[in-house]
Structures are given as C-alpha cells and as structure tokens.
Amino acid sequence: MSEVNKQEDQLMVQIRNMNKWYGDFHVLKNVNLDVRRGEKIVICGPSGSGKSTMIRCINHLEEHQEGDIFVNGIEMASDIKKIDAIRKDVGMVFQHFNLFPHLTVLENCVLAPIWVKKVPRKEAEAVAMQYLERVKIPEQALKYPGQLSGGQQQRVAIARSLCMNPDVMLFDEPTSALDPEMIKEVLDVMIELANEGMTMLCVTHEMGFAKTVADRVIFMDGGQIIEENEPQEFFNNPQHERTQLFLSQILNH
Amino acid sequence: MINEQQPTLPAPASTIGLVGWLRTNLFNTPMNSIATIVMLYLCYLWLTPIFDWVFISADWAGTTRESCTSGGACWVFITQRIDQFMYGFYPADETWRLNVTFFAFVALIAWLIWPNLPKKGLVAAFTLLIFPFIAFVLLSGGYFGLEHVETHKWGGLSLTLVLAVVGIVAALPLGILLALGRRSEMPIVRAMSVAYIEIWRGVPLITVLFMASVMLPLFLPEDMHFDKLLRALIGITMFQTAYMAEVIRGGLQAIPKGQYEAADALGLGYWQKMVMIILPQALKLMIPGVVNTFIALFKDTSLVLIIGLFDLLAIVQAAQNDPKWIGYATEGYVFVAFVFWIFCFGMSRYSQHLEKMLHTGHGSRA
Numbered sequence: 001m002s003e004v005n006k007q008e009d010q011l012m013v014q015i016r017n018m019n020k021w022y023g024d025f026h027v028l029k030n031v032n033l034d035v036r037r038g039e040k041i042v043i044c045g046p047s048g049s050g051k052s053t054m055i056r057c058i059n060h061l062e063e064h065q066e067g068d069i070f071v072n073g074i075e076m077a078s079d080i081k082k083i084d085a086i087r088k089d090v091g092m093v094f095q096h097f098n099l100f101p102h103l104t105v106l107e108n109c110v111l112a113p114i115w116v117k118k119v120p121r122k123e124a125e126a127v128a129m130q131y132l133e134r135v136k137i138p139e140q141a142l143k144y145p146g147q148l149s150g151g152q153q154q155r156v157a158i159a160r161s162l163c164m165n166p167d168v169m170l171f172d173e174p175t176s177a178l179d180p181e182m183i184k185e186v187l188d189v190m191i192e193l194a195n196e197g198m199t200m201l202c203v204t205h206e207m208g209f210a211k212t213v214a215d216r217v218i219f220m221d222g223g224q225i226i227e228e229n230e231p232q233e234f235f236n237n238p239q240h241e242r243t244q245l246f247l248s249q250i251l252n253h
Numbered sequence: 254m255i256n257e258q259q260p261t262l263p264a265p266a267s268t269i270g271l272v273g274w275l276r277t278n279l280f281n282t283p284m285n286s287i288a289t290i291v292m293l294y295l296c297y298l299w300l301t302p303i304f305d306w307v308f309i310s311a312d313w314a315g316t317t318r319e320s321c322t323s324g325g326a327c328w329v330f331i332t333q334r335i336d337q338f339m340y341g342f343y344p345a346d347e348t349w350r351l352n353v354t355f356f357a358f359v360a361l362i363a364w365l366i367w368p369n370l371p372k373k374g375l376v377a378a379f380t381l382l383i384f385p386f387i388a389f390v391l392l393s394g395g396y397f398g399l400e401h402v403e404t405h406k407w408g409g410l411s412l413t414l415v416l417a418v419v420g421i422v423a424a425l426p427l428g429i430l431l432a433l434g435r436r437s438e439m440p441i442v443r444a445m446s447v448a449y450i451e452i453w454r455g456v457p458l459i460t461v462l463f464m465a466s467v468m469l470p471l472f473l474p475e476d477m478h479f480d481k482l483l484r485a486l487i488g489i490t491m492f493q494t495a496y497m498a499e500v501i502r503g504g505l506q507a508i509p510k511g512q513y514e515a516a517d518a519l520g521l522g523y524w525q526k527m528v529m530i531i532l533p534q535a536l537k538l539m540i541p542g543v544v545n546t547f548i549a550l551f552k553d554t555s556l557v558l559i560i561g562l563f564d565l566l567a568i569v570q571a572a573q574n575d576p577k578w579i580g581y582a583t584e585g586y587v588f589v590a591f592v593f594w595i596f597c598f599g600m601s602r603y604s605q606h607l608e609k610m611l612h613t614g615h616g617s618r619a
Binding site: 059060061084087088090091092094096098099100101102111112115116160161164 | 509511512514515516517518519520521522525529530533534537
C-alpha cells in the first residue's frame with residue numbers, strides 16, 4: 001500500500017472545497033476539513049456561522065452543492081445507496097434529542113440495528129442494554145422518553161447512536177437544550193466515549209469539554225473556518241481577531 | 254431569614270364536591286343563578302313532551318296502525334317493518350348470511366379493540382385481507398351452493414354498513430398513500446397527488462354518485478356491465494380518500510422535523526421511517542380528524558338513495574309511502590336518526606378512548 005493511500009485510509013472524514021447555499025444565501029464557503037480516525041474535534045462559533053450545517057452535511061441531512069465529502073472512504077453522492085452506507089457509519093446526537101416518543105427507551109435503541117443492520121432482536125436488545133449501562137440508565141429501558149429528564153434523554157440518544165456501532169459520532173450542540181444541572185452527566189458520557197477512542201465532531205460551546213478532550217478546536221464564522229488549532233494554543237493564543245472577540249464573549253461572563 | 258416549612262392544608266369545603274361544583278359553575282353570581290333556573294324550566298317545558306311522545310304514551314305492541322291509538326309515537330310501524338329496514342329486499346330465507354357476516358365482523362373488531370387479547374396482528378391481517386372475500390361470497394353468493402343475491406336486492410341498514418365499512422377500510426390506507434404522495438420529494442408523484450386531491454375535493458359527492466351511476470355507463474361499451482353498488486362504492490371511496498388524505502397530511506405536518514432527521518441519521522429507509530416512526534405518531538394526532546371523516550362518510554352513505562340504492566334512510570322513506578302506514582314519517586325519521594347516532598356516537602366514544610390510551614407523553618417533542 002502506498003504512502004498516500006495509507007494516509008487516506010486513516011482519514012475518517014474528508015471535506016474538500018465544500019460550498020453550500022440556501023437559495024441565494026452562501027452558508028458554507030469553501031470549507032476544508034480532514035478528521036483522522038480517533039480524532040476529537042470541537043467546532044465553535046457564533047450562531048449562524050454554519051457549524052451545525054457543516055456537520056449535518058457529513059451524514060447528508062443537508063445537501064452541499066459544491067465540493068466533495070468522503071466518509072470512511074465512501075464518497076458522498078446523491079445516490080441513495082451511498083448515503084445509506086455513510087449513515088450506517090455515522091452516528092448523530094441532536095440538540096433536542098429527537099428520541100421517538102412513541103417507543104420505549106429500549107425500542108428506540110434496537111429499532112435501527114434490527115431494521116437497518118438486520119441484527120436479531122435478542123442480540124440487538126443485549127447490545128442496547130450494554131450501551132444503556134454505559135450511559136448509566138439501564139433501569140429506564142422500559143420507560144418512554146417523555147418520562148425521563150432532559151439529561152437522561154440525551155444519554156439515551158447517545159446510546160441509541162452507539163447501538164449502530166458507528167465509526168464517527170456527530171454531536172450538534174448536545175447540551176444546549178439542557179437545564180444547567182444536567183449538562184455534566186451528558187458531558188461525562190461524552191468524555192468517556194472520547195477516552196475510548198471514538199472519532200468525534202462536536203459542535204458545542206462547552207469550552208471546558210473542548211479543553212479536556214479535543215485534539216483540535218475549530219472556529220467558524222460567516223460560513224467559513226476562520227481558525228483551527230489545538231486547544232491549548234486556541235484558547236491561550238487565538239490568532240484571528242474574530243476568534244479573540246468570540247472567546248472574550250463566551251469566557252468572560 | 255429562613256421560612257419554616259408550611260403545612261399542606263385541604264382545599265376549602267365550599268370549592269370541592271358537588272356543592273362546590275354547583276356553586277362555582279351554576280350559582281356563582283345572582284345573574285347566573287337566575288339564568289340557571291330559567292334554563293332548567295325551559296328544559297322541563299321542552300323535554301317532557303318529547304319524553305312523553307317517545308316513551309310514555311307511545312305504542313309498542315301490535316301489528317297494524319289500528320294499534321296506535323294513544324297519540325304518542327307509533328313504534329309498531331318500525332317493529333312491523335324491522336326486517337326490511339335491516340335487510341332490504343334480501344330474500345328472507347337468506348338473511349342469516351347477512352347476520353353471520355355482521356356478527357363475524359363485530360367479533361373481529363371486538364377482538365382488535367379489546368385490550369390484551371393475543372395475536373392482534375394476525376386477526377388484523379385476516380380482517381383486512383381474507384375477511385372481505387368471505388364477506389363477499391357470503392353476501393353475494395353464487396358459490397358453494399349459496400343462492401346468488403343481486404346487489405339491487407341489498408338494502409336497509411346492511412347496505413348502509415357495507416357502504417360505510419368498505420369506504421372506511423379503503424379510504425384510510427389510500428388516504429395515507431395519497432398524503433405521503435403529496436409530501437413526496439418526487440415532483441411527478443406530488444403533482445399527481447395534488448391533482449387527485451384537489452379534483453375530488455372540489456366536486457360534491459352527489460355529483461360523483463351521479464357520474465358513477467348515470468354518466469359512466471355512457472362511456473363504457475354497451476355489453477360491459479358494471480354493478481351499480483360497486484360503482485357507488487368506488488365513487489364514495491375515491492371521494493373520501495381525498496378528504497382522508499388531507500386530514501392525514503395535517504397530522505404528518507405536526508410531526509417535528511427532528512423525528513425525520515433522527516430516523517434519517519439512523520439510516521432508516523423511507524418506508525421504514527414512515528411506517529415505524531412518523532405514521533404511528535401522526536395517526537395518534539390524527540384520531541379526531543380521521544374519526545370525524547369516518548363519521549361524515551358513514552352519514553354520507555345515505556346519499557346513495559339518489560342513485561336508486563335503498564340504504565337505511567331510503568328504505569324507511571319508501572315504507573312511509575306504503576298506504577298502510579301513511580302518516581308515520583316522524584317515527585321513521587326518528588328511528589333512522591337514532592340508528593345513525595348509535596353508530597356515529599360509538600365511533601366517537603371509541604376514538605376518545607383510543608386517544609387517552611395512546612397518550613404516552615410527548616415531553617421530548619421539540
């Protein structure tokens with residue numbers, strides 16, 4: 001295997017010159033991003049900067065118009081088979097959890113493994129219980145999402161994604177909709193996941209989390225990546241004045 | 254400063270129980286007290302004669318109009334004609350076939366709605382896929398030594414039920430497909446769904462029935478025979494499907510975008526997403542609208558009288574013209590209204606029960 005291929009092989013997500021428009025509005029401007037296997041990336045930036053849109057392009061919840069995206073070596077195309085293949089490898093956790101309210105916690109977790117990966121129900125349930133234990137709520141397995149607190153729901157959402165055994169996890173502001181006392185329980189689960197070597201792209205404003213687990217922090221504004229650096233440098237020595245402004249706004253309040 | 258914990262006290266006696274309810278709702282101000290008393294008096298004035306006509310001075314027993322002498326309702330008219338009102342012109346020796354079909358259907362439905370009975374999926378599949386054929390063979394005959402009964406002999410309540418049940422059972426799945434089509438991302442599917450819905454919704458049902466019974470044969474080759482009842486059934490189904498589709502579309506729109514996205518992100522395909530995630534939630538929200546459409550459909554079946562089918566209303570009206578019973582139209586209409594009401598009210602109550610039962614909490618809705 002050549003040197004180039006080896007390097008490509010290690011890349012979990014590759015975004016090349018990606019552009020996206022909503023109508024006339026240019027939301028993503030020439031975005032380039034490489035994420036290595038096992039890398040943890042935190043993406044921050046003011047609201048409307050395109051950070052959510054960018055990670056939503058990675059599993060095709062949003063469609064980009066120009067540029068290329070490769071996930072786990074598969075090129076994103078509008079071909080439904082490619083999209084399905086990519087979605088099997090990519091887990092996603094949403095700001096508002098998006099659990100299925102008419103299904104129990106356990107059913108939420110086993111649905112996709114059974115129907116998408118054709119895992120036998122018994123096996124899927126065993127795996128789901130294992131993940132529910134890892135997010136520390138196995139006792140809630142038979143409850144409905146509406147009976148759980150926000151923090152518990154978000155942990156179920158993480159377990160639900162993990163049940164598909166993804167290679168990369170996308171987190172779209174996972175703690176923004178939570179009451180303050182519940183943020184920690186969700187972050188603890190995410191930190192544990194990071195320590196186990198999961199590849200993660202995380203849109204968040206939890207700078208403590210960024211400092212603890214991120215390999216790189218990316219700052220976006222106006223639809224482009226303004227600055228990226230390792231957390232130490234990023235927080236102590238931001239280069240761009242917009243990064244400095246942003247950090248001063250979120251850190252000094 | 255720290256406050257001591259306050260004890261939990263019972264609510265004042267004047268605000269709870271029957272007395273409390275009366276006080277807060279009917280007698281809370283002098284004006285309301287007067288209004289309550291006036292209304293009670295009006296109810297008394299209005300309801301007592303009705304009650305008297307229907308029950309107290311009504312005649313129940315007898316065989317001819319001579320038995321009706323008391324001045325109240327003459328229910329003898331109904332009891333004497335009840336077979337015809339139920340079965341239409343179906344041969345008297347064969348009415349057991351209608352009864353068997355009806356009670357088998359009731360038993361299947363009871364099985365489906367009774368909580369905690371096993372094998373509901375199997376029973377539902379049987380009811381939807383196999384039972385219609387059994388019912389058709391039983392009702393129409395011509396096989397297994399059963400005498401063939403042509404559909405123009407069908408009538409009365411049994412015809413009304415055939416029209417309503419077929420309409421309801423066909424309109425719901427077709428309506429779901431049409432609603433999904435209208436929200437589809439495929440332009441041709443969407444355009445066709447919109448066209449279908451807007452055309453059928455824009456036409457009165459009477460026009461549809463006339464088209465089906467009078468116009469359609471003109472366009473068909475002469476030797477092609479198309480059963481009149483079948484044409485009415487197709488007309489009603491096509492028409493109600495368009496309404497059903499719009500009710501269902503309303504339910505689909507109420508499901509948050511996040512549910513679609515979560516299903517997509519997990520890799521579920523379109524039909525998996527719709528059948529397992531979106532429709533179960535949407536149908537729950539749609540119960541009032543769907544049942545409303547069912548009830549409207551049930552009552553609209555009486556319009557088939559204008560194309561010469563004798564449903565319950567038509568057959569009672571025909572009986573009123575019988576010289577032996579002239580002058581008892583009121584009893585006939587009250588009876589028809591009561592039968593329709595029983596069925597519609599039953600559907601309405603069951604839908605309320607279903608809504609309560611399916612309320613599993615939507616706290617995570619975002």
